Amino acid sequence: MSGLFEAFHQLLAPALEGRPGAHILDVASASGEPAATLAAALPNAHVVSTDVAPPYLELGQARAQQLGLVNISFETADGEDLHQYADDKYDSTAPASFTALRFSDPKELMEAVGNAGLQDLECKELQVDFLLRNDVWWDAMLQMPLPIKAAVSKAQQQRPGEDVFGEARQKMQALLSANGCLTPAGDLDCCTNSCWLISAKKPG
Numbered sequence: 001m002s003g004l005f006e007a008f009h010q011l012l013a014p015a016l017e018g019r020p021g022a023h024i025l026d027v028a029s030a031s032g033e034p035a036a037t038l039a040a041a042l043p044n045a046h047v048v049s050t051d052v053a054p055p056y057l058e059l060g061q062a063r064a065q066q067l068g069l070v071n072i073s074f075e076t077a078d079g080e081d082l083h084q085y086a087d088d089k090y091d092s093t094a095p096a097s098f099t100a101l102r103f104s105d106p107k108e109l110m111e112a113v114g115n116a117g118l119q120d121l122e123c124k125e126l127q128v129d130f131l132l133r134n135d136v137w138w139d140a141m142l143q144m145p146l147p148i149k150a151a152v153s154k155a156q157q158q159r160p161g162e163d164v165f166g167e168a169r170q171k172m173q174a175l176l177s178a179n180g181c182l183t184p185a186g187d188l189d190c191c192t193n194s195c196w197l198i199s200a201k202k203p204g
Contacts, residue, residue, distance in 0.1 A: 007197050020044050025090045028079040032060025039072040050077035106196045118200035126197050134186035138169045
């Protein structure tokens with residue numbers, strides 16, 4: 001998601017850089033972003049990456065190990081019930097970056113943030129590029145905690161001797177191409193995504 005995680009970094013790094021023991025909570029982090037980007041950029045901080053789906057947390061842990069990150073941890077948590085994090089120890093929260101894509105108008109969300117007592121509210125729209133190479137996007141879809149792989153595996157068992165996975169990829173490829181999401185080289189390119197980057201600060 002080029003542009004989105006970098007924006008979190010540019011927003012938070014100046015405020016937290018050099019501050020020992022800063023705590024960052026990433027809500028609904030999925031496979032670990034922007035948590036991993038922030039952990040790499042702020043080695044003196046500790047980032048907690050949360051998601052309700054354990055398979056996503058496993059992906060995030062594997063990626064953190066590959067990147068050699070030691071200042072990040074992963075915890076199961078529902079983004080709609082964060083009572084276990086109500087001890088006021090976190091200096092910053094990066095909430096549900098992909099959920100933000102679903103808001104066509106952030107007005108009510110901004111009002112809720114203001115009513116919660118937060119200050120210095122800012123909101124800007126980001127254009128987010130999402131690109132996966134031809135040899136990567138299908139495997140990435142199968143690794144997601146979605147029923148795609150399970151459904152195709154079940155169909156493969158029912159049709160032994162046939163290449164059901166290859167057939168499923170071709171159908172998905174045709175669907176993506178029809179929606180203008182494939183480049184001539186076959187790369188998955190969703191270049192029309194946008195999201196709202198909303199920031200606010202605790203009083204004091």
